[in-house]
Amino acid sequence: MGDSKDTIVGIDLGTTNSLVAYADEKGPVIIEDPAAGDGGILPSVIGFDPESGRVTIGRQARAHAVELPLTTVYSVKRLMGRGFADLGDDVGRLPYKVVRRPGNEEGRDVAAVEVGGRALTPPQLSALILAELKTRAEKHFGHPVNRAVITVPAYFDDAQRQATRDAGQIAGLEVVRIVNEPTAAALAYGLDRKEDLTVAVYDLGGGTFDVSFMRLREGTFEVLSTHGDTHLGGDDFDRQIMDLATREVKERFGVEIQAPATRQALRLFAEAVKQALSSEAQKTLQIDLGDGRCYQRVITRAEFEGMIDPYIERTLDSCRQAMRAAGLTAGDVDHVVMVGGSTRIPHVRQRVGDLFECRPYTAWNPEEVVALGAAVQASILAGVRRDVLLLDVTPLSLGIETLGGAMGKLIRNNMRVPCQATETFTTFQDGQTNVKINVLQGERELAADCRSLGVFELTGVPPMPAGMPKIDVTFLIDQNGILTVTAHEQRSGTEAGIQVVPAHGLTRDEVRRMERESVAFARQDMTAHRLVDLRNQVVFDTNKTEQMLTKHGDLLPAEECQALRRAAADLRQYADSSSDTEEIHRRLQEFGRMTVPLANAAISATLREDKD
């Protein structure tokens, strides 16, 4: 099992669920927390109790989603590495409050979730989920776990990958590798297969879709091509049902479903209907609107399939494009591995099977396979095994904005990583010492249609006449799909300094600050926890004392009984109104000492009763 230094766990940080796994020589297993009772599948839901300030993760948080819609945060993954401006409709659909993070510098746009008067960034929220998984692993091993491999959708861009890495750091985890989810799934799937295979991995999760084509040969897992959509998943299917109900409730009853609690409830109903329709031919959706009004609607499987078909068609288009990029035809594909909870839907399996002319492989639990693969990759990095190697590609083209606002591609999509490209820049004005470069990611021709990863500013260029400096800028995409930029001025030989201003991400300093804060935050959470415990203790002790006074009060002088009753009431009032845990604790102790004579009298009386 090893010690904390060489333990690396694999984590699937999902839109809907998150898991942690570990692999040794025998193979990968999911790490469970028996106390949580979720079978190792932690719902990616974070609950903030507005009264106690307590933070809950997973099932418990999800259970309070309807009661506390504004302070229950789910689907954070959809917000990772994205600006408030490019969230668009998503903001209105989420019951919790998404804001533009206050204090953003000019040119930077980071989304945040406002909860309990604090604006928390998606990496901070994801860090809470990661910290919970870290704790699970530590409980399992009995020693600290500080390193992890975390998976991301293959189609995540640089900002989204960076945000995932930041989340790890905030949670106190060194992210040794970011692995693409379909690649991880193939790793788990193909581990024990000796033959040469061409495999498609179709990964339809809660919020994202990915497809990858890979070749398994001589222990290498080579990704040939990948395609996907970071905004397509099971959540969209739920929303189809929600939209139907919202529309019909308005038509029939003239009622607008707007309250966050109702929307949250409807979302859970819709999810349940979707899940039921995987095994049943029809399901009734029922919403009690109050005042004796009840919306009832039978949804048949055929109707549901009609609703989701356009989305499935989009995934199949992605499959066709990726297949073409890999130079494959459907007949070349030996197996299709299905990953993600949404591939449980029979209609999805049917359409995918039709496209590839084969029955999709569904023997693995689609919710677990990514985490298991991440654990295998972790074991490779930990040096446990050297017989397996992953060769992945970059999902998106990388380029720079050229004069006239076009996208000049430097690294094309589906190129094997690590990869690099060098471009030479110069100055336009005499004595110019800074050059600004807008780095873009995407497949479109115009810079405006691509995603800006940020503006890189070359500083410290030696002053020379315009056009004289020759600055070689090297863009390197590493094995994690993460970009680094270096620059070198040819004539002077100086290394030009590079300042990275991520447009949708956090700066290194911010991440470090959040890392420190998260420790303080955890302490604050502990304080809240202790307060709840102390208050419960106060209620328990004072009730007990009152019961004793009723039963044995006659054994003590009347004024002493009076004083005890008053002290109990005072203590309760103080505990309810104060959050000073130290003082509550002190007063509770003092109250305990006051009740000693009563307790002694009560014990003596009980003993006497026993003798009689």
Next chain:
Amino acid sequence: MASTDQTVPSKCLSCSAELESPIVCTGCHKLYPVPEPLDYFELFRLPHRYRIDLGDLEHRFLAITRNVHPDFFTGHSEDMCRLAVRLSAELNEAYRVLKDPVLRAGYLLEQSGGRSASEDHSVPPSVLSEVMMLREELEAAEGDQTAAASVRRRVVARRGEILTRIAELADDLANAGDEDKTTLRSLLNSVKYYENLLAELPVG
């Protein structure tokens, strides 16, 4: 040509095994700095020829990758990790170029000296008019799958013919005359037109 480069040792400095690649020892995993200049053929210890066994190339690529991939250097010094990333990036690029017939021919042409195909721009007018005609036919065939398939077949056939001629000219560029190089440049530019056309055809 870079095959005579003196800076790269032929035996591993650390374990004395024969080096199967100038960037790494496949015996003891010792990494070597990126050779200057970097020769893609030399990287795989292959002769500078156009005709290449793709299966053998893949095998060599995987064997070298297994020794330089950064995943195997987790926990090593930062410098070592960075070198592994750098070498892997160069290796990936070399493999990409040598695997692709057009890129491979272009690379050989560049190595042999003189202008590159893209600097030359030359394309025979007959190619331009044929591509234009095919494009028009394709537009007319909009929605008609059999007609589109017929265009596709012809484009594939034309590309195949040009590639055959490229292979003949590019295999022994060291002994080729200027005239052959000029023809090769024009062929390399021509084949791109057919490849672009193929990329525009609907996925099928």
